[in-house]
Amino acid sequence: MPKTLYTIYVVELSKRVFTANAKFRKANPHYHGVLECLYVGMTSKTPKERFMQHKTGHRSKKGYKIASKIVETYGTYLRPSLYNHIDPFFTRTEALKAEEQIALELRREGYAVWSN
Secondary structure (H helix, E strand, O other), X not given: OOOOOEEEEEEEEOOHHXXXXXXXXXXXXXXXXXXXXEEEEEEOOOHHXXXXXXXXXXXXXXXXXXXXXXXXXXXXXXXXXXXXXXXXXXXXXXXXXXXXXXXHHHHHOOOEEEEO
8 A cells, every 4th residue: 555645735825814814914923915825734635635625615524624714715726836846745744844844934935824
């Protein structure tokens, strides 16, 4: 059985998220509105499949919501140019750590970023 791989993906969010969502604003106090608002996530699915789960408010088999409300409400499209260069990860732990690092790097570049 092939080993599960985890990939990082980036979704562009409508800039409305910055004015409409206080938690997003608080997470991005140095954002100046020049670059885009982004969501960084990791998945064992393809980025396209995961994005569609977010947009449809997907729930797990046990009924837990596994879609990000921010992406469901404000997600516009995937930004492959910001993640295609990142190799997949063999463990969920590695992918979560990378997700956090990439979100931090993008924030340093001037993007407003949300990640879980």
